[in-house]
Amino acid sequence: MSYVVPHNSVKQYFSALFTAVKTTVVGMWITFRYVWGVKVVSIEYPEVREVLPERARMRLFNDAQNCISCTQCAMACPVDCIYIASEKMPEGSEIKKTSNGQSIRLKLTQFTIDTALCCYCGLCTTVCPTECLTHSHDYEFAQYTVDGMKYDYLAPDVRAWRDRIVKT
Amino acid sequence: MMNKWDIPGSTEKPTVNKDTETLRSDLLTLNMGPQHPATHGVLRVEIKTDSEVVAAAIPHLGYLHRCMEKHCENLDYRGVIPFVDRLDYLASMSMEWTYVAAVEKMLGTEVPRRAELLRIMTVELQRIASHLMAFGTYALDLGAFTPFLYAFDEREKILRLFEEVSGARLLYNYIWIGGVWNDWNDEQLTRVSEFLDAFEPETRKYHTLVSTNKIFIERTANVGIVSIQDCLDYGATGPVLRGSGFKWDLRKNQPYSLYSEFDFDVPVGDGERGVPGDCWNRYIVRMREVGESIKIIRQVLEKLEPGSIMGKVPKIIKLPKGEVYVRQECPRGELGIHLISEGNDSKEPYRLKVKSPCFTHTSMLPLMAPGQMVADFVATIGSIDIVLGEVDR
Numbered sequence: 001m002s003y004v005v006p007h008n009s010v011k012q013y014f015s016a017l018f019t020a021v022k023t024t025v026v027g028m029w030i031t032f033r034y035v036w037g038v039k040v041v042s043i044e045y046p047e048v049r050e051v052l053p054e055r056a057r058m059r060l061f062n063d064a065q066n067c068i069s070c071t072q073c074a075m076a077c078p079v080d081c082i083y084i085a086s087e088k089m090p091e092g093s094e095i096k097k098t099s100n101g102q103s104i105r106l107k108l109t110q111f112t113i114d115t116a117l118c119c120y121c122g123l124c125t126t127v128c129p130t131e132c133l134t135h136s137h138d139y140e141f142a143q144y145t146v147d148g149m150k151y152d153y154l155a156p157d158v159r160a161w162r163d164r165i166v167k168t
Numbered sequence: 169m170m171n172k173w174d175i176p177g178s179t180e181k182p183t184v185n186k187d188t189e190t191l192r193s194d195l196l197t198l199n200m201g202p203q204h205p206a207t208h209g210v211l212r213v214e215i216k217t218d219s220e221v222v223a224a225a226i227p228h229l230g231y232l233h234r235c236m237e238k239h240c241e242n243l244d245y246r247g248v249i250p251f252v253d254r255l256d257y258l259a260s261m262s263m264e265w266t267y268v269a270a271v272e273k274m275l276g277t278e279v280p281r282r283a284e285l286l287r288i289m290t291v292e293l294q295r296i297a298s299h300l301m302a303f304g305t306y307a308l309d310l311g312a313f314t315p316f317l318y319a320f321d322e323r324e325k326i327l328r329l330f331e332e333v334s335g336a337r338l339l340y341n342y343i344w345i346g347g348v349w350n351d352w353n354d355e356q357l358t359r360v361s362e363f364l365d366a367f368e369p370e371t372r373k374y375h376t377l378v379s380t381n382k383i384f385i386e387r388t389a390n391v392g393i394v395s396i397q398d399c400l401d402y403g404a405t406g407p408v409l410r411g412s413g414f415k416w417d418l419r420k421n422q423p424y425s426l427y428s429e430f431d432f433d434v435p436v437g438d439g440e441r442g443v444p445g446d447c448w449n450r451y452i453v454r455m456r457e458v459g460e461s462i463k464i465i466r467q468v469l470e471k472l473e474p475g476s477i478m479g480k481v482p483k484i485i486k487l488p489k490g491e492v493y494v495r496q497e498c499p500r501g502e503l504g505i506h507l508i509s510e511g512n513d514s515k516e517p518y519r520l521k522v523k524s525p526c527f528t529h530t531s532m533l534p535l536m537a538p539g540q541m542v543a544d545f546v547a548t549i550g551s552i553d554i555v556l557g558e559v560d561r
Contacts, residue, residue: 020382078247121250
């Protein structure tokens with residue numbers, strides 16, 4: 001096992017040297033051509049933002065008005081990050097309908113998603129019968145504490161938040 | 169004790185031992201990793217060095233162990249897919265397809281033709297993306313930074329296509345039991361063929377830039393040689409086995425899905441530079457496989473016809489009692505999924521065992537390493553192209 005590349009003669013030594021310089025120059029020429037005429041592929045992120053594709057899976061959003069508390073999303077979730085609680089509607093109250101005509105028979109008391117646990121697989125959105133649970137296009141939600149990653153979708157300011165992130 | 173030549177004003181010179189070569193120093197233990205840019209993840213290799221020469225290398229695994237196999241025993245069959253995504257996170261589509269094929273085999277599902285063709289197309293695109301990553305980081309390991317950027321530029325276009333179709337850039341959850349999640353529209357398919365047209369000249373550029381570069385050849389040819397017999401003894405697959413000159417590709421030798429309809433070659437390391445089984449040959453097998461993948465995708469685009477993308481699958485999947493072992497050709501070798509179901513209306517797998525190609529290749533490091541320089545050992549690790557998510561699971 002030799003640690004030094006053997007060169008049998010001076011001629012071979014110089015020929016190897018010449019090949020090394022030649023192939024490097026050919027490679028450098030390819031790189032040099034990138035100085036002109038090649039479109040810049042990177043973008044300056046905070047100022048310029050990429051338009052996300054329609055199907056992009058970012059933060060989850062639940063439109064609580066259309067939710068019928070069926071808990072199918074919580075059952076489909078592989079990491080169990082969706083917390084749902086519901087109770088019976090009070091006697092005699094009027095039965096509301098969702099946007100696609102299903103009647104809401106249970107009163108939703110909690111709908112919280114722990115975004116820190118969420119793996120963004122999208123399985124919960126595919127089983128939702130009223131399509132109220134969707135992936136929004138919001139991807140900037142860094143928080144100082146882990147508790148801040150828990151989003152309560154029954155909070156009063158959620159409508160304003162929805163208008164900010166869900167572009168229709 | 170002070171030496172004579174250390175005394176100021178002394179004219180004594182230190183004596184030089186002429187027989188330095190015969191001197192043997194003690195072996196020095198050097199820990200390479202877990203945080204090391206050349207180990208491609210959190211791999212720790214314990215190297216015994218004799219000066220600059222590696223005398224032995226012992227890989228220590230387990231830094232990325234996430235208990236994935238045990239966790240899958242508590243998930244329904246659809247919920248496992250996001251977890252197998254995270255095995256080989258550079259080739260998630262291949263991982264998904266192998267798992268899904270195992271479930272479909274037990275379930276007896278018939279997958280529509282369009283879904284199968286779309287699966288082949290996405291997996292081959294993924295193979296290109298994965299090999300581009302291998303190419304870029306291998307050049308980076310050996311000190312060339314620019315090819316890394318060129319490779320990522322092209323890889324980005326593939327990831328963008330995947331993002332538009334599946335919604336994610338890395339962990340797709342796209343191939344589902346019975347078919348695929350979303351259909352590709354005509355505009356996206358046109359962009360695939362445009363990408364291939366633009367990408368073919370790029371591969372020639374990579375060969376000029378890296379493959380035929382004399383410095384690159386000197387660094388990789390005749391380094392880290394493994395014979396065919398050693399590969400077969402250890403159970404190596406994929407580019408490592410083919411780089412040694414053994415023509416074995418599951419897509420050709422045991423065609424699964426619709427691969428028997430396609431016309432493509434299986435590139436092997438032919439010793440054009442160096443000898444078969446060295447780092448250069450393993451590298452060039454990957455680069456030639458990219459060309460074969462382009463061929464396959466072109467044929468898929470010709471064969472695609474409108475149709476259903478989802479077969480008939482029950483809403484809640486319950487597998488009959490039994491077990492199945494499915495293996496498929498992934499970018500890094502053969503991935504095997506051993507799935508056991510205990511029946512009895514169970515919605516979860518009883519056991520899910522993953523046979524990982526990268527694990528096999530990592531265990532070959534002690535065979536390749538002795539006698540190399542430390543810098544060549546970096547080249548050897550890069551040439552087997554491991555992903556630690558798959559090694560540790």
